[in-house]
Amino acid sequence: MSDTLAMGGYGAYVWSSFGLTLIVLIICVVQGARRHRTVFKDVKTRIRAMESNQ
Amino acid sequence: MSSQDTRRPGILSGFLAVIRRDVLLAWKRPGDVLNPLFFFAMVSTLFPLAIGPSPEQLRFSGPGVVWVAALLATLLSLNSLFLSDHEDGSLDQLILSPQPLPLLALAKALAHWLTTGLPLVLVSPLIAVTFQMPAGSIDIMMLTLTFGTISLSLLGSIGAALTVGLHRGTALLSLLILPLAMPILIFGARTVSLSAANDAVAAGIYLLAAYCMLALTLAPFATAAALRISNE
Amino acid sequence: MWTWFHKLASPPHFYGLAAKMIPWFAIPGILLVAYGTYAGLFAAPADYQQGDAFRIIYVHVPAAYLSMMTYMVMAISAAIGLIWRIKLSHAVAAAAAPLGAWFTFLALITGSIWGRPMWGTWWEWGDPRLTSQLLMLFIYFGYMALRAAIDDPAKADKASGILAMVGAVNIPIIHFSVEWWSSLHQGATLVREGGPAMPVEMLYPLLMNIFGFTFIFGALLLGRIRTEVLFRERRKRWVHNLVFPDGAQA
Numbered sequence: 189m190s191d192t193l194a195m196g197g198y199g200a201y202v203w204s205s206f207g208l209t210l211i212v213l214i215i216c217v218v219q220g221a222r223r224h225r226t227v228f229k230d231v232k233t234r235i236r237a238m239e240s241n242q
Numbered sequence: 243m244s245s246q247d248t249r250r251p252g253i254l255s256g257f258l259a260v261i262r263r264d265v266l267l268a269w270k271r272p273g274d275v276l277n278p279l280f281f282f283a284m285v286s287t288l289f290p291l292a293i294g295p296s297p298e299q300l301r302f303s304g305p306g307v308v309w310v311a312a313l314l315a316t317l318l319s320l321n322s323l324f325l326s327d328h329e330d331g332s333l334d335q336l337i338l339s340p341q342p343l344p345l346l347a348l349a350k351a352l353a354h355w356l357t358t359g360l361p362l363v364l365v366s367p368l369i370a371v372t373f374q375m376p377a378g379s380i381d382i383m384m385l386t387l388t389f390g391t392i393s394l395s396l397l398g399s400i401g402a403a404l405t406v407g408l409h410r411g412t413a414l415l416s417l418l419i420l421p422l423a424m425p426i427l428i429f430g431a432r433t434v435s436l437s438a439a440n441d442a443v444a445a446g447i448y449l450l451a452a453y454c455m456l457a458l459t460l461a462p463f464a465t466a467a468a469l470r471i472s473n474e
Numbered sequence: 475m476w477t478w479f480h481k482l483a484s485p486p487h488f489y490g491l492a493a494k495m496i497p498w499f500a501i502p503g504i505l506l507v508a509y510g511t512y513a514g515l516f517a518a519p520a521d522y523q524q525g526d527a528f529r530i531i532y533v534h535v536p537a538a539y540l541s542m543m544t545y546m547v548m549a550i551s552a553a554i555g556l557i558w559r560i561k562l563s564h565a566v567a568a569a570a571a572p573l574g575a576w577f578t579f580l581a582l583i584t585g586s587i588w589g590r591p592m593w594g595t596w597w598e599w600g601d602p603r604l605t606s607q608l609l610m611l612f613i614y615f616g617y618m619a620l621r622a623a624i625d626d627p628a629k630a631d632k633a634s635g636i637l638a639m640v641g642a643v644n645i646p647i648i649h650f651s652v653e654w655w656s657s658l659h660q661g662a663t664l665v666r667e668g669g670p671a672m673p674v675e676m677l678y679p680l681l682m683n684i685f686g687f688t689f690i691f692g693a694l695l696l697g698r699i700r701t702e703v704l705f706r707e708r709r710k711r712w713v714h715n716l717v718f719p720d721g722a723q724a
Contacts, residue, residue, distance in 0.1 A: 196526035198591055205584045206511065209533040212580050216573060216694050224701040231708045232717050400640055404633050408623050417619055418637060421612040422644045425651035432655055449654070453647065464640050471632045 256341035257349045264353035267326075274322070275357050282315035282362055286369045297374055304373030305383065305434035311369070312362055312387055313394065313427055317419060319358045320398035321405075321412040323350060324469070328406045337473055347465035348458070351399040352392075359391025375438060382437040382447075386430040389450040393426050396461035403468035425453060483560050485703045486712040492696040499693035506686025514679035521676075530588040532679055536687035537581040538603070541610055542645075544574030544691065548617070549642035552635035562699075564631035565706060567638060568621065569698035573691065575614040582607050602656040606649050613641050627706065 195202045251259070268274045289307045293299060327333040336346055363384055370380045401419040405411040433446025481487045514532035521528035548570040555563035585604050586596050599605060620637055624630035672680075707713050 195529065196520060198525060198527035201527055201587050201591055202515075202529050205530045205533050205587050206515070208583055208587075209537065209580060212576055213690065216576055217697075219572075220694060220697045220701065224697070224704070227701055227705045227708070228717065231704070231713060234708070235714055235717060400636070404620060404637060405623070410623070414616075414619055414623055417612070418616040421609045421616065421648070422641065424609055425644070425647045428651040428655045432658060436658070445654075449651075460643065464636055468633065468636050471629060471636065474626075474629060 260349035268357040278319040285311035309431035323402040324406040343466035344462035348462040355395040379437040390430040396457040503689030510682030534584040541578035552638040565702040
C-alpha cells in the first residue's frame with residue numbers, strides 16, 4: 189500500500205496531479221449545475237413578477 | 243470625398259484619401275506621434291535602471307528590450323486608431339462609403355504604421371546604441387522592426403475594431419492582442435539576438451516577412467467585419 | 475437530413491435532446507477514465523527514465539489535448555454562427571470557453587508539477603508546450619473578457635466570434651514560433667512522453683483517458699449549452715411552458 193502511495197518517491201507529484209484533475213472536473217460539474225439552477229430560478233421569479241403585474 | 247471630382251471616387255483615391263487624412267491629423271497633433279515614441283524610449287530606459295548597467299547584461303538583453311518596448315508603445319497607440327472616428331461619426335462614413343471596407347481598413351492600419359511604427363523604426367538605432375548593440379545588428383533590428391510594426395498595426399487594427407468605444411478599451415485591447423502578437427515578438431527579438439551573436443538570421447527574417455504578408459492579406463477582412471459589428 | 479439539422483438548431487428541441495444525451499456521454503466517459511486511470515497508475519510499467527513520475531502523463535496529455543480541442547469547437551461553432559447565423563452555434567461557443575480555460579489551466583498545473591522532478595524547477599520557459607499552453611490561457615481569458623465587456627448579446631456573439639477565428643489562425647503560428655524559439659535555446663529538455671516509443675501497456679491507458687476525458691467534456695459542454703440556451707431564450711414561450719408546465723404558477 190505504501191508502495192503505491194510513494195510512487196517511487198514521486199508520490200506527492202503524481203497524487204497531487206490526479207487529485208487536482210479530479211477537483212477541477214468536480215468544479216466544472218458543480219459550477220455548471222449551480223448556474224443552471226440559478227438561471228432556472230431567475231426565469232421563474234421573473235415570469236411570476238410579470239404575471240402578477242398584469 | 244474630394245469636391246473636384248464629379249465622377250465617383252475610385253478605389254485607389256479612396257484608399258489614399260484615408261491614409262492622407264490620418265497622416266495629416268497626426269501631423270496637426272504631434273503628440274499622437276511623439277507620445278508613443280517617448281514611451282518607447284522610456285520603457286527601454288526602465289530595463290537598465292531596473293536590472294543594472296553592466297555592459298554584458300545590456301548587450302545580452304538589448305534586442306529583447308527594444309522589441310518589448312516597441313510592442314508596448316504600439317499597443318498603447320492602437321486604442322485611438324478608431325476612437326476619434328467613432329466619436330465624431332466618421333466611422334459611419336467609412337463603413338458606408340462605396341470603397342470596399344477591407345481596403346479602407348488596410349488604409350487605416352497602414353496610416354497607423356506611418357505615424358507610429360515608422361517613427362519607431364527610425365528612432366530605434368538610438369536606443370540600440372545605448373544597449374551596446376553592434377552596428378551590423380542594428381540593420382537587422384531595423385528590418386525586423388519594420389516587418390514587425392507593420393504586422394502589429396494590422397493585427398492591432400483587428401483588436402482596435404473589436405474594442406472601439408468599449409469601457410476600459412485599452413486594457414482589453416492589450417489582453418486580446420498580446421498573446422496573438424507573441425510570434426512577432428519571438429521572431430523579431432530572437433532574430434536580432436542571433437544577429438548579435440553572428441548566427442544565421444535568414445530564417446527569422448523570412449518568418450517575419452511571411453507573417454507580415456499574412457497579416458496584410460487577412461487582417462483587413464477581419465478588421466472590416468469587426469468594424470461593422472462594433473458600429474451596429 | 476436537413477429537417478433533422480434544422481430541428482437540431484431549434485433551441486427547445488436541442489434543450490430536450492441534450493438532456494437525454496448527457497448520460498450517454500457522462501457514463502462512458504467516467505468508466506473510461508476510471509479504467510484508464512487505474513491502469514495508468516498501477517498496471518503500466520514505470521518509465522525507464524522518469525520512474526513513476528511519468529504517470530502524470532495520464533492526466534496532463536488529456537488536459538492539453540482537450541484545451542486545444544475545445545478551442546477548435548469554440549472557433550468552429552463561432553464561424554458557423556457568423557456564416558449561417560445560427561444562434562445556437564454562438565451558444566455553443568460561449569459554453570465551451572470556460573471549459574477550455576479550465577482544461578488549459580489543468581494542463582499548465584500538471585505540466586508544471588510534472589516538470590518539477592524532471593527539470594528541477596516549477597517552470598521551464600524552454601519547454602515550448604508549457605509556454606504555448608500559457609499563451610492559450612491568455613487567449614481564452616481574452617475571449618471571455620471581450621464577451622463580458624459587450625453588453626448587447628448578439629454583438630458580443632459576433633465580436634467574440636471574430637476574435638475566436640483570428641485566434642484560430644494565430645494559434646498554429648504561436649505554437650510554431652514557440653517551438654522555434656525554444657529550439658534555439660540550448661539545453662532545453664523536451665519532456666518526451668515515456669521515451670522514444672511507448673510500449674502498449676503504457677499507451678492504452680493514455681488512449682482510454684484521452685477518449686474518456688473527451689466524453690466527459692462532451693457531457694459538460696452539453697450541460698452548459700443547455701444553460702446558455704435557457705438563459706438566452708428566457709423570454710420565449712417554450713421556456714415559460716418549461717418552467718411552469720401546467721401554465722399555472724406553482
